[in-house]
Amino acid sequence: DSGVTQTPKHLITATGQRVTLRCSPRSGDLSVYWYQQSLDQGLQFLIQYYNGEERAKGNILERFSAQQFPDLHSELNLSSLELGDSALYFCASSVSGRVSGELFFGEGSRLTVL
């Protein structure tokens, strides 16, 4: 158990819909990262938050947005869903202030868009 909690574990929805994925980082971790993993694209970095503020952006689509709340949990919002958005979405957190610190990953949220 990494200590990172993601909900829901599975989600099936239709094209055009909007979903929200939730992540609770490990206790004490201020940084939260979101990744998308699909068969054809591998592990893609989407976005990072640190203590409520956006720290870095990766290959995140404009239809996607995220935020980190004062209690440090984070949500990834995916809208106008397309078939190609079907993927595993991972949240990870890391020890703050240490570049040598590793990422701790959640179990992921598997999104299926029909």
Place this chain on the structure above:
Amino acid sequence: AQSVTQLGSHVSVSEGALVLLRCNYSSSVPPYLFWYVQYPNQGLQLLLKYTSAATLVKGINGFEAEFKKSETSFHLTKPSAHMSDAAEYFCAVRAEGGGNQFYFGTGTSLTVIP
């Protein structure tokens, strides 16, 4: 900027044979290097990490990796493969500067043949 290249997207070994998964990195500053393992339908789990304390790093499940600066490599090895080692393996690099981001390789799928 940092990057990671994993040579071989698929590797097959016989049970009991040596496992060698290759990772080469690029970094203009001293890197921190990580190997993660992902079992089917699970999140990524840290196998081991290099943080400059020792060039030979031992991890979980009998895996180890050696940091070779002259070759910019951090290959993962295990003397004797077990069926339970079948999984996806990811190499990652992180360094100071550039937002302290993690850069993941494209992954290597390990198959263990009985």
